Amino acid sequence: MDAETERSDKVDIPKKAIYRLSIYHRCLQKLKDNGQATVSSTTLAKAAGVKPAQLRKDLGYIGQFGTRGLGYPVGVMLATIREALGREHLQPVILVGAGNLGSALLRYHGFQKEGFEVVAAFDAQPEVARAREFKIPVHDVSELEEFVIAHEVKLAILCVPIGPAQEVVNRLVSCGIQGILNFSPIMLEVPVNVTVNNVDLALELEHLGYFIR
Secondary structure, three states: OOOOHHHHOOOOOOOHHHHHHHHHHHHHHHHHHOOEEOOOHHHHHHHHHHHHHHHHHHHHHHOOOOOOEEEHHHHHHHHHHHHHHOOOEEEEEEEOOOOOOOHHHOOOOOOHOOOEEEEEEEEOHHHHOOEEEEEEEEEEHHHHHHHHHHOOOOOEEOOOHHHHHHHHHHHHHHHOOEEEEEOOOOOOOOOEEEEEEEEHHHHHHHHHHHOOO
């Protein structure tokens, strides 16, 4: 099978289903860590916060699982979801903007457990960030394109101020970045082949505040 045929045979999984598959993966990993070999659709759905019918529909995008009365095999499902999400190997990620928020993310140790490795950070004042003694190297932002191309990085975390955010994103896209986790409070303009997930902390708090009485 050539590359073109392989691409055409690949199932197009909806974006929301991809998000839920990530949640199922996390739940299954906890079950495996606890030594559980099988899990029912009802139990897994409840742990993931979805209805069993939604769970079965999402899993249908990547294969057929489970035996009636016996449940889903935890190990097999983990491996299949990991493959579908491209997590067989650690995916390299860069972080741009090593200020307060960026620094906190650089110290977060949970990325590798989820299949990602922050391999480098970039900042307009790298000497300031280096003084914080991160284990991850911090480069001058002028070296961004060279590093991304040389290391074939496809994912980036953006933690820069609003002003330079779009310019930085344009540079990321131009050198091959295809996915951006955006912590900058701005709606970014990107080509259709680039995916941006926005994390607006203030907006999330505003949403939570509505339910506080």
